[in-house]
Amino acid sequence: SNLEPVLFDGTGVLARDCNPGVPPDVKAWEDQRxxxxxxxxxxxxxxxxxYRQRRIRILNERSRISGQERAERFETLHSEMKSDLSNLKERLQDELMELGID
Known part of the structure; x- marks a missing residue:
């Protein structure tokens, strides 16, 4: 129970704070040290x-940029597919009219 803060939280001291055999001058020096x-x-x-925050920020920025590029490519492909679909619909309508099917 006394070791938990030292081992898991990175806090606490794993030693006795007072040593009766140490002179006061050395004790003050040890405390300061x-x-x-x-x-x-x-x-x-x-x-x-x-450093970790900086690395995470750089990785997040790279992810954002690649996601933005992917979104732009998707939008381009989407608009091309929409125009192809409308062209195909027009061609189908023209062929149906040529065949006399309404």
Whole structure:
């Protein structure tokens, strides 16, 4: 139960905070060093998060562009198919009129 935040959330300290055998000067230095290491770790986490967001944004932009190109191709094909259909209907109507079928 005490290990869950450390292992799964990335928070907490897996050590005893107080050591009675450490002089106060060393304790203050260790506390400061621990804080610096914690801040450095947080900076690395934030950099990684920004890097992941940047990569996701680039991938999303590529997906949007390819989807837009696909949509434009579809619209072109759709309009060509509509014009072909209307031409075929006209030709069929002309052939039916030539055959005398209304």
């Amino acid at each position: 621990y804080e610096v290491f914690g801040l450095r770790g947080r900076v690395l986490q934030l950099r990684n998060e920004l």
